[in-house]
Amino acid sequence: MWRWIRTNFRTFLWAFALALAVWVAAVTSADPDETRILPNNVPIEIVGQDPGLVMDSSVPKFIELSLRAPHSVWNEIEAHPENVRAILDLAGLSEGEHTVNLQIQIAARPVQIVSATPGSVTVALEPLASKTLSVDLTLSGEPAVGYQVGDANLDPSQVVVAGARSQVEKVARARLSLSLEGIRESIDQSLPVEILDDQGQPITGLSVSPESLHVTLLVNQQGGYRDLAVKVLVTGQVASGYRLTNISVFPPVVTVFATDPTLVKSLPGVVETQPLDLQNANDDITTRIALNLPTGVSIVGEQTVLIQATVSPIESSLTLAGEKVDLIGLSSGLAAQISPPTVDVIVSGPLPLLDTLTRQDIRITVDLTNLGEGTHQLTPVVEILISDVIVESILPGTIEVVLSPTSGPRPTPTP
Helix, strand or coil: CHHHHHHHHHHHHHHHHHHHHHHHHHHHHHCCEEEEECCCCEEEEEECCCCCEEECCCCCCEEEEEEEEEHHHHHHHHHCHHHEEEEEECCCCCCEEEEEECEEEECCCCCEEEEEECCEEEEEEEEEEEEEEEEEEEEECCCCCCEEEEEEEEECCEEEEEEEHHHHCCCCEEEEEEECCCCCCCEEEEEECEEECCCCCECCCCEEECCEEEEEEEEEECCCEEEEEEECCEECCCCCCEEEEEEEEECCEEEEECCCHHHHHCCCCEEEECCEECCCCCCCEEEEEEECCCCCCEECCCCEEEEEEEEEECEEEEEEEEEEEEEECCCCCEEEEEECCEEEEEEEEEHHHHHHCCHHHEEEEEECCCCCCEEEEECCEEEECCCCCEEEEEECCCEEEEEEECCCCCCCCCC
């Protein structure tokens, strides 16, 4: 038997190789390999960094991968993108500049990495440094007339900046900016801290703790001053067919002053304007009007307020019944019979325009250009000679036109 096996071993080997080739071909044809670029770039994960060192910000955030894998494996990778990782291992690296190869890990098999962009990155590591700074509060602008501000309080009054030693060494001051322009109320809010160099330019790439400070600033109105809302007093009615849609006033609040503080305290919370006349108005109104102030009280600043009144026409609709339909484009030698000869048209628009609309302002036509003998269902076209009036519907929406030969002279169609 052993002699028979030795004699036929080569035959067995060839048979096994042939079977293996057939199996590989069958698997490959059923699940072919595909070379593609991952649709989503893979984020670079940084591991092993010495906590006493910081890395510069020039390291890329993502890597582009091109892979070769069977179709079924591609489906798995695209369904679970977290199974593809790009790792930047900084373990054991000291201060200085280093070039490190990225490690690609794919939790799917079989996969061949065709290309990785970038395949390696250059990393600059610096010692971690920190600095404690007192925060300067910079105020700009002036409060509203009649208001005064007290002292500002910061909580806390210091911050700690940390980062690469070369960046921390550039830090000269920490600043918090606050605008007082036109304020009328006390301030109680948190504002972000800016880190600046000795030229007053912002420094980025540093961590700031805390990132914002709580600021309180008391703002008081001085005696004799008071803020009052402006109420527009109107007289008259807009023109017929129009409506008043809006009245706005600027400024909506004014500051008044009296040498006697009790005089302004006795005023109501609003001050009226001189009357705005709307009688027969049919267009928007923009004007300046004085305020109605009691004796001894004056307005601070501009002595009038700007008023804008919006006047719009009332929208309505109108039905035009029994409007004649005109035929255009009738070919020579044909006669036309139209049914129905008239239609109803519903139009809409500003009421003053609808009130002036006449039959001479509307024309309804059916175009017969290039039409031959037979029965045709055509859509009439409505032309309105007044702008801002639109057609809502035509009843009926289709006209039947029967075209037949004519033996004698036919009437000249409407041009």
